[in-house]
Amino acid sequence: MTVLDDTELHTDASYAASFARSRAVHELIDDPASAERTKLRVLTGDRPTGPLHIGHLFATLKSRVAIQNKGIDTFILVADYQVITDRDAVGDVRAATFGQLADYLAAGIDPARSTIFAHSAVPEIGQLTLVFLSLVTDAELRRNPTVKDELAATDGRPLSGLLLSYPVHQAADILGVHGTVVPVGRDQLPHIEQTRAIARRFNTRYSGGEDYFRAPDALLTEMPVVPGLDGRKMSTSRGNGVSLGMTADETAARIRKARTDSERRITFEPERRPEVASMLRIAGLFTGEAPEHIADRIGDGGAAALKAELTTVVNDGLAAHRARRADLAADPAHLESVLREGNTRAREIAARTLDDVNDRIGVRY
Structure with missing residues (x-):
């Protein structure tokens, strides 16, 4: 050898x-x-x-x-x-x-x-x-x-x-x-x-x-793996992520503007639907669920339901962090x-x- x-x-x-x-x-x-x-x-x-x-x-x-x-x-x-x-x-x-x-x-x-x-x-x-x-x-x-x-x-x-x-x-x-x-x-x-x-x-x-x-x-x-909202690696410079210091409203606006596609049914297909798959993965990090299960639950709710789900789980998941962060930043x-x-x-x-x-x-x- x-x-x-x-x-x-x-x-x-x-x-x-x-x-x-x-x-x-x-x-x-x-x-x-x-x-x-x-x-x-x-x-x-x-x-x-x-x-x-x-x-x-x-x-x-x-x-x-x-x-x-x-x-x-x-x-x-x-x-x-x-x-x-x-x-x-x-x-x-x-x-x-x-x-x-x-x-x-x-x-x-x-x-x-x-x-x-x-x-x-x-x-x-x-x-x-x-x-x-x-x-x-x-x-x-x-x-x-x-x-x-x-x-x-x-x-x-x-x-x-x-x-x-x-x-x-x-x-x-x-x-x-x-x-x-x-x-x-x-x-x-x-x-x-x-x-x-x-x-x-x-x-x-x-x-x-x-x-x-x-x-x-x-x-x-x-x-x-924490992808950005656009399917690429999450990066501050690309504007495809959610910063820990964002407000709940800023988070909702960032997710609402994220690109998806025109298909009504939500499915987890990373190669074919990278933006949708990224959102499902991010949601899964906060809920502990598999992206496939989240997709099945949303079903025919479409992009609007997916974005609403993601906004809720991210804002709920970061609420305690953001409260502590705000207190620290104030001092x-x-x-x-x-x-x-x-x-x-x-x-x-x-x-x-x-x-x-x-x-x-x-x-x-």
Whole structure:
């Protein structure tokens, strides 16, 4: 059997190894009697590019709350510096950051048990990125699927240095606070494999083989498919989703304007009727029903009945979240305090990490 080296980051063999490690981590998280469990630190996060929507709620927020509630040390990054990775106009990053924070807390993230911090408040991450760039090659970065996809979508626009080095910046996010577990979908595995390679190479080159950095494990998650109202992936920029901060009336208006088709009977046929299928799937996330059963119940009610059903279940399902969110948004001083405290804790850890790194390189004066 061929042994994979650090440059082979996304093969079937590497996926199988990642899957096995992920399964072991899942078991460890669910075993409160294990002493090894106390050594886990989860690192996850989002870019504040716009309001969080119901896709975020079901795909990530609920799982973060569950991990936190099991007593696992959890760090959640507001990746504000990464907003400039692939865009010229960044919008109101500050407003998006605090909106994101309000949604985190409304969803059940407890700042007493989870550390929420912002990229821009932890400059040590940028310094670690500089060190880690010495441990990767240009060819490796260009092979990363995220970088390749972005490059293919640029239509000839030059690839920014920040986008090219995006996987290294992510490695600094994780290793800077000594994250050991990163929840991801399969498509993000190359980023975790790159981080594991950087950790190993640093240990070999600068730490005499001592495992100063623990190679983090991917926690592969079965994220539910949360399509947009138009059948494509839900995205704030496409205007095809329902933001968590929308009012009930705004939600009703967004759903009412969504495109369907002219057929009277509602059926769940994703290939032939993607918009209708998307609405049925979203409704199912809130009710727990299979999309086919919802379609059968609506029957000949047509698009109007489908949209009415979806509006009701979404607004009912988000009512408690929205009430908590409104209370939080009305107290900006509290939100600022939560982020400031998280920034302080994350920076203390990252500063110690940078000192240790500089010691090992021999540049601490």
